[in-house]
Amino acid sequence: MCQLDGKVALVTGGSEGIGAAAARRFVLEGATVFVTGRRQAELDTTVKAINEQSDRGQAIAVRSDVSSHGDLDRLYTRVRDHSGRIDVLFANAGVSELARLEEVSEEHFDRVFGINVRGLLFTVQKALPLLSDGASVILSSSIAASKGVEGTSVYSATKAAIRNFARTWAVELAGRRIRVNAVSPGPIETPGFSGVATDPAQATDFKDALLAAMPLGRLGDPDEVAAAALFLATDASSFTTGAELFVDGGLAQV
Ligand SMILES: NC(=O)c1ccc[n+]([C@@H]2O[C@H](COP(=O)([O-])OP(=O)(O)OC[C@H]3O[C@@H](n4cnc5c(N)ncnc54)[C@H](OP(=O)(O)O)[C@@H]3O)[C@@H](O)[C@H]2O)c1
Numbered sequence: 001m002c003q004l005d006g007k008v009a010l011v012t013g014g015s016e017g018i019g020a021a022a023a024r025r026f027v028l029e030g031a032t033v034f035v036t037g038r039r040q041a042e043l044d045t046t047v048k049a050i051n052e053q054s055d056r057g058q059a060i061a062v063r064s065d066v067s068s069h070g071d072l073d074r075l076y077t078r079v080r081d082h083s084g085r086i087d088v089l090f091a092n093a094g095v096s097e098l099a100r101l102e103e104v105s106e107e108h109f110d111r112v113f114g115i116n117v118r119g120l121l122f123t124v125q126k127a128l129p130l131l132s133d134g135a136s137v138i139l140s141s142s143i144a145a146s147k148g149v150e151g152t153s154v155y156s157a158t159k160a161a162i163r164n165f166a167r168t169w170a171v172e173l174a175g176r177r178i179r180v181n182a183v184s185p186g187p188i189e190t191p192g193f194s195g196v197a198t199d200p201a202q203a204t205d206f207k208d209a210l211l212a213a214m215p216l217g218r219l220g221d222p223d224e225v226a227a228a229a230l231f232l233a234t235d236a237s238s239f240t241t242g243a244e245l246f247v248d249g250g251l252a253q254v
Helices: 017-028 040-053 069-082 106-127 153-172 200-212 222-233
Strands: 008-011 032-037 058-063 086-091 131-140 179-185 244-247
Touching: 008 017, 008 069, 017 032, 017 040, 017 058, 017 086, 017 222, 032 040, 032 069, 040 058, 058 069, 069 106, 086 106, 086 222, 106 131, 106 153, 131 153, 131 222, 153 179, 179 222, 222 244
Parallel strands: 008 032, 008 086, 032 058, 086 131, 131 179, 179 244
Antiparallel strands: none
C-alpha cells in the first residue's frame, strides 16, 4: 500500500523544479495529481516522464497561470469534473527575482506579489469547495521569510506573507480538519534558483554567500523538498498544522 493511494492532489507550478519533484513523489505514492504551469510544452514533457515511471498514480497536465482568475476557474472545473475533490493541495508556483531596494520597480513588485501572494491566495480560496474534510494544504514559503538577504526585499516579503497565510488558514480551516502548513526551502538546485540573478557575477556572489553560511555546505535537491511535502501531505503529519517545515541544510537554523 502506498502513502497516497486513491488520493487526489494538485501541485501548482509543477513543470519543473520542486513542483515537478513533488508531483512525481505523489504519483509514485499512488495519487492522481493535477500538475499546472504556464508553458504547455514543459508541462506535457514533465507529466509524460512522470507517468512513464509510475504504474500506480497518474499525473494530469492542466495549463494554468495562478495569477489569472480565469485560468484558476478552468483548472478547478477540470478537477471537479474529473475527480470531484482535492485531498492534497501543494500551492508551490512562485517566482524569484532579485532587486535591491533602490532598483525595485512597480512592475517588479506587482509581478512577484501577483504570482507569489495574490496567485497563491486565490489558488487556495478557489480550491475551498473542492477540498475534502481532512485535506492537507501545503504552501511554498522560503527561508527568505525569516532572513535578510541582499536583493530579496520583495521576494522575501511575499514569502513572509505566505508564512502567515499558513498560520491564519490553519485556524480558519481547522473546523473542516484541513491542515495548512508551509514548507520553507533553502537554496535548492532548480531552474528558478539558477535564474534568480540575470548578471552571472551577481548569481555567483549570491550562491557563494549562501553556501558559506550553510552547515551542510551544498545546495538542496528538489526531491529533498518533495520528501518534506510528502510528509505534510500524509497522515504522518496528522497533528501538524500552521507549522513551517524548513528544508534548508540548516542555513536559517544556526
Ligand atoms: N529553488 C529554491 O532555492 C527555492 C527556495 C525557497 C523557496 N522556493 C520556492 O519554491 C517554489 C518552487 O521553486 P523552484 O525553484 O522549483 O521554481 P522553478 O524552478 O522556477 O519552477 C517554478 C515552476 O512554477 C511554474 N510557475 C511559475 N509561475 C507560475 C504561474 N504564474 N502560474 C503557474 N505556474 C507557474 C513554472 O512553470 P511556468 O514558468 O511554465 O509557469 C515552473 O513549473 C517557489 O514558490 C519558490 O519561491 C524555491
